[in-house]
Amino acid sequence: MILVTGGAGFIGANFVNDWLAQSDEPVINLDLLTYAGNPENLAALTNDPRHIFVHGDIGDTALLTRLLTEHQPRAILNFAAESHVDRSIHAPEDFVQTNVVGTFRLLEAVRTYWTGLPAEAKQAFRFLHVSTDEVYGSLAKTEPAFTETHRYEPNSPYSASKAASDHLVRAYHHTYGMPVLTTNCSNNYGPYHFPEKLIPLMIVNALAGKALPVYGDGQQIRDWLYVKDHCSAIRRVLEAGQVGEVYNVGGWNEKPNIEIVHTVCALLDGLRGRADSKSYTEQITYVTDRPGHDRRYAIDASKIERELGWKPAETFDTGIRKTVAWYLDNQDWVANVQSGSYRAWVEKNYAERAA
Known part of the structure; x- marks a missing residue:
């Protein structure tokens, strides 16, 4: 049996669903069900005895002790985290509590x-421990991609809190001998992605006839990793990773944000065009950049390929097509996650960044 924390969120739910599609090994799934934790992400596992869902907090020591004692898991996979940079700018304490104190x-x-x-x-x-490439800071356009030995230089409350959690995990290995593994991934995309992040926000807003807000000049570069590729990498690291090691997981897909937006618009134009036959690109609106916005992230994923034989199965072209199609096919899920609190958050964040 394994214990997964944060298994109702975007990456965690994809991992749990994929794990139980490929293995009969049961999963204890601990999630606090904050705004981004959604039981609907796990609907396929309803009444599946291999999936034991527990509503709770990784900061609840008594609950953790009970679960560990009762179920005796052979591994813990920690996905639980506050993960949105914009939210961390507005409410940094939430990120310290979950990502640092919780870890x-x-x-x-x-x-x-x-x-x-x-x-x-x-x-x-x-x-x-599942972490992010944002702990490494920002790269200039011509600098080599992040490797596992790159210096930590976090630039947002979110990335600083994740850097702190990474350091704690490392310390528990070196001080206590705990058998830890850490993965640092690039930007994920795919099914069940909460629509505050770039790709799902563009899809949802485009279909609703709303503005497609692009920060600054839209030339911020990210490496894009299809979430199911990320899940397969985590399974491989759990299976064969060397204790104490860090593995960077990326998709080898560096693209500027504005190119991502144009790609999403083009796919929607072909799959579900606007009633007026115009392109969804007509809805693109440039807004004031967010404070401290990192210019470029890039992951060198050669270590995990060299040592563990993993590499992504999806190109960006194949992954983004699957992603757009999933959102078009799951409009009920989209409608259900767009609660009043979600709408209030989007209005608050983007009202401050007038075109």
């Missing part, structure tokens, strides 16, 4: 559990 309390509970395991189970146990 610390999780590590403490797991350390106590791991220390008490029999020798063979203790040797086989793994704690896999």
Whole structure:
């Protein structure tokens, strides 16, 4: 059995769904169900006895202790995190509480559990921490991509909180000997992505006839990783990763944001065109950039390919087509996540960035 934290969120839910599609090994899924944690992401697992959902907080030591003692998982995979830079600018304390304090309390509970395991189970146990490339800071256009030894230079409250969590995980390995693994991924996209992030926001707003807000000049460059490729990388790291090591996971797809927006518009033009036959690009609106916006992220994923034999299955062209098609086919899911609190957040964030 494995324990997954944050398994009702975007990446976590994709991981849990994919895991149980390929394995009969049960999953305990611990999620607090904040705005981005959505039980509908796990609808396919309703009444599946292999999926044990627990509504709770990684900062709840008593709950963690009970779950670990009762279920005796062989591995913990920590997806639980606040992850939106814009939200971290407005409410940084939430990010410190979840990403730093929450990770610390999780590590403490797991350390106590791991220390008490029999020798063979203790040797086989793994704690896999899922992190981000944003901890490395920003790159100039001509600089080489981030490797696992790149210096940490976080530039937002979000990335700083994730950097802190990474350092705690590293410290628990070097100080206590805990068998940890860390992955740092590039920008994910795909099914179940909460529509505050770039790609789902563009799809949702385009179909609703709303403005497609692009920060600054739209030339911020990101590496894009299809979420199911990310999930396969995590499975491989859990299976064969070397204890104490960090593995960068990327899609080898560096693209500026404005190109992503144009690609989404072109796909929607072909799949579900506007009633007036004009392109969705007519809705693009440039807005004031967010404070401290990193100019470029790029992941060098050669280590995980060289050492573990993993590489992404999807190109950006194939992945983005699957993503747009998923949102078109799952309009009920989209409507259900666009609650009053979601609308209030979007209005607050973008009202401050007038065109």
